[in-house]
Amino acid sequence: MCSLLWSSIALCVAFLLLELGVVHPSPSHHRITRLPGQPHVQFHQFSGYVTVDDKNQRALFFYFAEAEKDALSKPLVLWLNGGPGCSSLGVGAFSENGPFRPKGKGLVRNQFSWNRARDNLVFLQSWFIKFPEYRNRSLFIVGESYAGHYVPQLAELMLQFNKKEKLFNLKGIALGNPVLEFATDFNSRAEFFWSHGLISDTTYKMFTSVCNYSTYVREYYNGAVSPICSSVMSQVTTETSRFVDKYDVTLDVCLSSVFSQTKVLNPQQVTETIDVCVEDETVNYLNRKDVQSAMHAHLVGVQRWSACSNVLDYELRDLEIPTITVVGKLVKEGIPVLVYSGDQDSVIPLTGSRTLVHKLAKELGLNTTVPYRVWFEKQQVGGWTQVYGNILSFATIRGASHEAPFSQPERSLVLFKSFLEGGPLPQEF
Template sequence: MMITSSSSSSSSLPWITLVMVVVVLVQISFYSKVECFPFLNDRITELPGQPQVSFQQYSGYVTVDEKKQRALFYYFVEAELEPASKPLVLWLNGGPGCSSLGVGAFSENGPFRPSGEVLVKNEYSWNREANMLYLETPVGVGFSFSTETSSMVVGDKITARDNLVFLQQWLLKFPQYKHRELFITGESYAGHYVPQLAELIIQFNKKQKLFNLKGIALGNPVLEFATDFNSRAEYFWSHGLISDSTYRIFTSACNYSRYVSEYYRSSVSPVCSKVMSQVSRETSRYVDKYDVTLDVCISSVLSQSNILSPQQVTEKIDVCVEDETVNYLNRPDVQKALHARLVGVNKWTVCSNILDYQLLDLEIPTISIVGSLVKAGIPWRSRFCYTIDRK
């Protein structure tokens, strides 16, 4: 019996050796493939609850400062058709301090929108025409992080520098997008992010031609502090959100740019405090300032939004999409699929609670940078006022 067993074991050794060799070769092949194609580590197999799609998705981190372990989180979706021939579009949301993942990708122009426990296809997704790259910037926004709390103190200069380093490092992960037509776009405070990044790219290209920057586009951008902010009074008044008397004091006694400037300096005057209290009472915190025609979302009971819908519209708008996005992105299975982690925070939020942005940078006029970009041959498009009124 013992001889037979020994003989059997001896005869099986070549097979065991062969299996081990095959396993080692497979591992070598895998790691060689990842080394040649580093983006494979960031590939998303499937997001929980997503519909079946034909395009590839990637997400993960790009380190922009090794010493302080500053890392920016990105979400990248390739174009639905012929991604190799489509441009690369970088999308940046504003705030400053709000997430391009939660707002841009999952609420506005990305491929999916959360609906309860699942994702539904966004038929108006920009990845129908382009390869879309969503960046959570600066550090401290969304899943982007740093191990040093001092890194949470940032402003326009640091943010622009980090965004440039991100693009450089991201192209090392995705070398197939080097020299691809690049467009940078975004909304709100991206009126600072986009022109400032484009300016750095032009400067960088003078030393090393890496970026094929073809244009920028800005939606509802902050370009000139006083002009942009003081238009709020007329908007509120013309949409019936404030009374005639409140409109008069909001344009004479204390306009919005003055109030914001005083607020950021921690020196709000009594007159501005009184005016803003009156404006706040009349506009209500429940009204969506970006679309005053929308219904109200009662966060605690999402279904109540249906009760508050007496009017009929041609297309149903999910007024609770922000709440559903927050719930979705805080699911452990979703974070695992995204290769994301929470560092220094307990939960993912639409806008950062830990970021200490230098808000006086808001007063920097970036409209002059846009002018210099145009002179440098960079086309741009801007929508200062979105058409949202329904007849």
């Protein structure tokens, strides 16, 4: 699937976004009657495959959840997860901002699902869907992590297609803890570890002089890690501990799998807990035969579905190709861009993202229109934000992980609604 040229993928997206629609829904075989263990809901759901390459038998899997209210008048939001190779269905839809979360043998409502805001949500299993009524529908593209590569490139190609024929009414993109520039993003990890007490002064010095993280990753992908980098990384790994989730350094791990995404008690709402083992539960739920049947899904070439897969053939060295320059092109074309960061993520720390956005604003000659300030969710600080030229924004989500809608769902929803509405984040309560 990932050997498809980007232009071919973008064309597939064009068909996907033009054919499904909520007035004339997708074919009946895409309609989900009811997911096993699902509570009653009023909105419609669709899922299934769209063939993108008959000759090589390639197809894209999608899950589409209508907005809860007035779906016909709401914009379309395309959500992409990163990895590369991680599932927008299993991670995004069922662990972050979709309408349901797995619990026990069934599903529970996600009270902060983004389809409760003002949008129709599309999740793609590592990519994209056919949607007649969406030709002129407002379209937003949102993604996190390695989607810092997917989303800007896809948006740029959409604009290129629009020069030939107006296919997309692209209104903006949002990027969460995104990979935008290899060295800046990765090398900010050392300072984050040190400032949060995860590594010693001595290790911090080695991690910033003897062998930084971008050097290590480059050597690793080239299949030849130097002895000095191996030594430094061994020390970093020992001190940070595998029992600390690097995607959220302040909270506990799911003991059944120290590699899963993690969450515990929400410190601001002590009556609300977030399942620390939601990824494990999602994997179990989506591997059930009755669930796969309800979602019209089939396992092809694998025995068991997983949240992230190495089956997809990505060129890992493409990680070094900067996409912050593409973000700059989009801003020049008048496309609003939001870069946001969960501030407890050490994988793509906020310091790198903030530096890149500020530098881009300076290069584009954008003046600060909203000085760096706090924003609120209810009566608590939700994070910090700065806006440049009313078109390029940076924001943090306080207490959030790499997957911000998972760990801070309510604050993420406030940020998302402000982004869709093109308005400022709340300044007071």
